[in-house]
Amino acid sequence: MAILKIARMGHPILATKAAQVSDPAAPEIRRLVNDMIETMADANGAGLAAPQVHVPLRVVVFQAPGERSNDLSGEEAFDHTAPLTVLINPEIAVMDPKPEGGWEGCLSVPGLRGWVERPAHIRYRGFGLDGKLIERTARGFHARVVQHECDHLDGRLYPSRMADLSKLVFESEIRHFQAAQ
Numbered sequence: 184m185a186i187l188k189i190a191r192m193g194h195p196i197l198a199t200k201a202a203q204v205s206d207p208a209a210p211e212i213r214r215l216v217n218d219m220i221e222t223m224a225d226a227n228g229a230g231l232a233a234p235q236v237h238v239p240l241r242v243v244v245f246q247a248p249g250e251r252s253n254d255l256s257g258e259e260a261f262d263h264t265a266p267l268t269v270l271i272n273p274e275i276a277v278m279d280p281k282p283e284g285g286w287e288g289c290l291s292v293p294g295l296r297g298w299v300e301r302p303a304h305i306r307y308r309g310f311g312l313d314g315k316l317i318e319r320t321a322r323g324f325h326a327r328v329v330q331h332e333c334d335h336l337d338g339r340l341y342p343s344r345m346a347d348l349s350k351l352v353f354e355s356e357i358r359h360f361q362a363a364q
């Protein structure tokens with residue numbers, strides 16, 4: 184395993200549409216995913232997409248831990264949280280287009296946070312490393328992180344999803360906004 188170099192905003196790889204993976208169970212994909220997970224953990228990120236480590240393939244890893252999500256129990260909590268997940272060739276369907284705002288950060292946009300509105304309820308599918316189909320519904324932070332990571336596969340960074348760039352701020356200044364919410 185290895186910690187990979189993360190591309191930063193402005194590098195052309197982040198604006199490139201990534202290619203489908205022909206064999207999700209291939210050993211080189213497993214190697215890539217293991218390195219992505221190690222890189223994400225080292226950088227303390229919630230998600231990472233392959234283009235962020237200079238590999239233009241449709242592969243993302245993410246987790247939606249409980250402490251980042253709404254405090255719910257039972258089935259709804261599963262919607263809001265996700266274990267460490269590998270998704271290859273992911274697809275998203277919007278279940279409820281009603282937008283929900285939230286602060287996002289990105290390992291490719293270090294030091295900043297932005298307020299982004301996205302559909303609050305989605306369904307997604309993709310393949311795991313074993314080649315098996317994963318299908319889930321997601322809300323809250325879980326829905327947000329999946330949409331954010333899949334945007335990377337189409338060459339989009341979260342600032343391009345922002346409606347109000349006055350809410351693109353340094354992490355150290357975000358407290359001014361949180362007080363006002």
Ligand code: NI
Nearest residue numbers: 288289290291
């Ligand atoms: Ni990102």
